[in-house]
Amino acid sequence: MAKALVIGANGFIGSHLVDALDGAGHEVTAFDRFSSGTTTFSSERARVLTGEFLSRSDLEEAVRGQELVFHFLSTTTPATAESDPTLDVRTNIAQTIELLESSVAAGVGRFVFASTGGAIYGQQGQDVYSETDQALPISPYGIGKLAIEHYLDYFRAKHGLASTALRVSNPYGTxxxxxxxxxxxxxxxxxxxxxxxxxxxxxxxxxxDYVYVEDLVRMILPVVATTPEHSTYNLGSGxxxxxxxxxxxxxxxxxxxxxxxxxxxxxxxxxxxxxxxxxxxxxxxxxxxxxxxxxxxxxxxxxxxxxxx
CATH class of the missing domain: 3.90.25.10 (UDP-galactose 4-epimerase, domain 1)
Structure with a gap:
């Protein structure tokens, strides 16, 4: 089992992921602002680390000693990215690059990123989309996710940081x-x-394609339990x-x-x-x-x- 950091641990998917990783025996650190003053996950063993995603020093502290980093935090939604595309660039993309740099410096073993399967393929008129299809997003939210996927490729080639992009469909649930x-x-x-x-x-x-959140996190666990064959996976109901x-x-x-x-x-x-x-x-x-x-x-x-x- 690994030391695992969840960025965005108090969010919708992140909180379920904390519980699933803890249940699988991983040593979990839950990083978030925790602005509500409470935790949404159930795990009592997870180490709670309060910090700001936009703070480089907070990220450096968070990744220290970690083997797995799960980046499941977004500073924008599709709607807010649409209304201000530069916000996505200035916060999500730029800060994720800093998180990747910090992960390399800390010797992180693998970086797992929650990308989007709902927006990254764009309007191509197909019945279904596979990972081998072109990614042609037409929304700022999807464009930002694809840009981060390309930076994962860069950090893999330049620094040897193993990474996995999970193209999640439309998650919903508790x-x-x-x-x-x-x-x-x-x-x-x-x-x-x-x-x-x-x-x-x-x-x-x-x-x-709607996927229930608990089904989603059950799909994530096998991907990180071994060395996956691919760097990108669609995760949805199909x-x-x-x-x-x-x-x-x-x-x-x-x-x-x-x-x-x-x-x-x-x-x-x-x-x-x-x-x-x-x-x-x-x-x-x-x-x-x-x-x-x-x-x-x-x-x-x-x-x-x-x-x-």
């Missing part, structure tokens, strides 16, 4: 924060809970659901016949993104008992109800 304005499912559920209409961009035919199909699931789970506010589809929204996960499954096997869309929505809806209570 601990997801609706007020961060990222993710159709949590945002929609919050609107339902508040008795408000749900915004629908386009005609409801946009298709995305199944596409349209916006209309997601809304049907929300109605089944909540029992609420909510109103829909229809808005034009933004030009940077692609029509269909479903990930080909055959590379992952060929190397690590097919995930067992994946969570159905209804069951995943039900878990998040129950959590939102508990939080409101």
């Amino acid at each position: 601990r997801q924060r609706p007020n961060r304005k990222q993710g159709l499912i949590p945002i929609a559920l919050r609107q339902i809970a508040l008795g408000r209409p749900i915004q629908q961009f386009g005609d409801g035919s946009m298709v995305r 199944i596409g659901f349209s916006v209309s199909e997601v809304f049907a699931s929300l109605r089944r789970v909540t029992g609420v016949d909510f109103a829909i506010e229809r808005l034009p589809q933004p030009k940077t929204f692609v029509d269909r993104v479903v990930l080909d996960v055959s590379r992952y499954e060929g190397e690590f096997g097919r995930p067992q008992s994946p969570t159905s869309l209804d069951d995943g929505v039900r878990a998040l809806w129950a959590e939102l109800g508990r939080d409101a209570g």
Whole structure:
């Protein structure tokens, strides 16, 4: 087992990853701002390290003595990157380079980056996308993720830093924060809970690959348990659901016949993104008992109800 650092440990995916790594026997350090004053993960063994991602000295302290570094923090969302592309460049890209430099200096064994499978392939009109397809992002968020992937290649070639980019589809599930304005499912559920209409961009035919967060972290563990054959993996369910199909699931789970506010589809929204996960499954096997869309929505809806209570 390894000493593992999770950057963004109090976030949606990061908190689940802390618990999964701890459960697998790794010695986990959880790095985040912890601005709420509480931890969202369950692990009691994880070492909590409070720091700022934008602080080089905090990053240097965090990576010291670590064998695995998981970079699961983003300073932007697709929406905020869209409204200010330079913010993504100045914070996410620039600071990730500093994190990579610090990792090299600290002798980190492997660097694992949470990239995006939902935005990196762009609008190419394909039914599914594999890692061998071109990455042609048309949104600042996807462009930034691809730039970081290229820097992983650079640090691998220049400094020998082993790295893995995980192109995650559209994750959803418990601990997801609706007020961060990222993710159709949590945002929609919050609107339902508040008795408000749900915004629908386009005609409801946009298709995305939704992966439940606990399924996702179960997919990550085998990738870091050995030396993987590839530097990039698509991680998703491999199944596409349209916006209309997601809304049907929300109605089944909540029992609420909510109103829909229809808005034009933004030009940077692609029509269909479903990930080909055959590379992952060929190397690590097919995930067992994946969570159905209804069951995943039900878990998040129950959590939102508990939080409101």
